[in-house]
Amino acid sequence: MPAPVIRLGLIGHGTVGSAFATALRQRADAIERSLGVRLHLARVAVRQPAKHRTRLHGVVVTDDALQIADEPSLDIIVEASGALGASHWLQRGLDRGATVVTANKFAVAAEPALLTALADGEPRLQIEAAVAAAVPIVRALRESLAGEEILSIRGVLNGTTTCVLSHVERGATFADGLALAQQHGYAEENADLDLSGADAAAKLALLCTLAWRRPVSLRDVRSGGITSAIESHVREAARIGQRVRLVASAHIDQTVHAAVRPTALEASDPLATASDALNVVELRTALAGPLVWSGGGAGGTRTASALLGDVIAAARALAGTRTTRVAA
Ligand SMILES: NC(=O)c1ccc[n+]([C@@H]2O[C@H](COP(=O)([O-])OP(=O)(O)OC[C@H]3O[C@@H](n4cnc5c(N)ncnc54)[C@H](OP(=O)(O)O)[C@@H]3O)[C@@H](O)[C@H]2O)c1
Structure with a gap:
């Protein structure tokens, strides 16, 4: 008897979306063996379908993302477009009972209803890929640390600025680091x-929302960035053994205090190990003490890994309810 089928819609088939589609194709048999259900990518939305059809054999390709969000035969919507309308698509998917999985921090961090759903632990909203890509910090906060009191969060969460700063440190120009x-x-x-x-700042807002189970939006985070003017500071810091990184940090008293700013770190600081696309997140917790995660925080395959993990978690939840639907 064929395995029950869980049907997926994917919005976006660029760096992240195409890596996800490839990983899903490569892992589908192994996932079916372990879950007992078949994950079937049924539809994909992009801006220019003609560019993508040859790589998506057997998949309906459209330019209408809203139609994917609304399509009742799709059980899981994976959003990897970065488009402005994404919050609306995610909300529409949730409203009709689908599970939505997104890599798009802005779509959630700027949308009060989605932030509230996240703070409330809505299991049909999955966002592992939206923060630090492959680093499993979202699931850790949602599940492993559910009984913890989180005292503070610090992280190097942006691959582009880390790539720029670590290349400037090694003698490259700001512009060359950015091009890379x-x-x-x-x-x-x-x-x-x-x-x-x-x-x-958007990623930090999501971590704060998960840690303190209250909506913390992008607007609640004070953010500062970097320009080419930072080159001399980075080299001077490197000369005395420090590393400049764009550090996101937050703590809570009556309110949440969250900020992003370039910071010179001592070499012994765990955050100073972030280089190129490596992200580092450090939590201080009441019971477990300090905890540190690090790993690939950007790039197609790194982000696809997190999307796939969320999809499998969603599929596992759906699997018990699915016995008869078979792939067309
Ligand atoms: N790249 C990373 O390292 C990384 C890491 C973590 C999270 N993310 C997040 O993942 C998301 C995607 O990033 P990416 O780097 O993969 O972007 P990308 O390479 O620019 O790909 C974007 C994809 O979305 C499609 N798209 C854009 N607007 C659309 C719309 N209105 N309707 C339908 N499709 C639309 C594009 O279609 P066309 O191809 O036809 O233009 C393209 O396939 C973003 O939210 C980003 O923040 C990225």
Whole structure:
């Protein structure tokens, strides 16, 4: 008897979306063996379908993302577009009962209803890929540390600025470091979102929302970024053994205090190990003490890993309810 099928819609097939589609194709048999359900990518939305059809054989490709969000036969919507309308698509998917999985920090961090859902622990909203890509910090906060009191958060969360700063440290120019980050696909379509600190601020807002179970929006984070004027500071810091990184930090008293700013770190600081696209997150907790995670925080495959993990978690939750639907 064929395995029950869980149908996926994907919005975005660029650096992240195409890496996700490839990983899903490669892992589908192994996932079916372990979960007992088949994950089937049924539809993809992009801006220019003609560019993508040859790589998406057997998949319906459209330019209408809202239609994917609304399509009742799709159980899970994976959003990897970075588009302005993404919050609306995610909300529409949730409203009709689908699970939504997103890599898009801005879509959640700037949308009060989605932040509230996240703070309330809505299991159909999955955002592992939106913060530090492959580093499993979202699931750690949601599940492993659910009984903890989180005292503070610090992180180096933006691959583009870390790539720029670590290359400047080694003698490259700011412009060359940025070109490299763009070449690797770490940079946002609009790199100003990385350089201004907005990208790290959105990720920090999501971590604060998860840690303190109250909506903390992008607007609640004070953010500062980097420009080419930082080159001499980075080299001077390197000369005395320090590393400049764009550090996101937050703590709570009556309110949440959250900020992103370039900071000179001692070499012994765990955050100073962040280089290129490596992200580092440090939590101080009441029971477990300090905890540190580090790993690939940007790039197609790193982010696809997190999306796939969220999709499998969603599929596992759906699997018990699915017995008869079979792939077309
Ligand atoms: N790149 C990374 O390292 C990374 C890491 C973590 C999270 N993210 C997040 O992942 C998301 C995607 O990033 P990316 O680097 O993959 O971007 P990208 O390479 O620019 O790809 C964006 C994709 O979305 C499609 N798209 C854009 N607007 C659309 C719309 N209105 N309707 C339908 N499709 C639309 C594009 O279609 P066309 O191809 O037809 O233009 C493209 O396929 C962003 O939210 C980003 O913040 C990225």
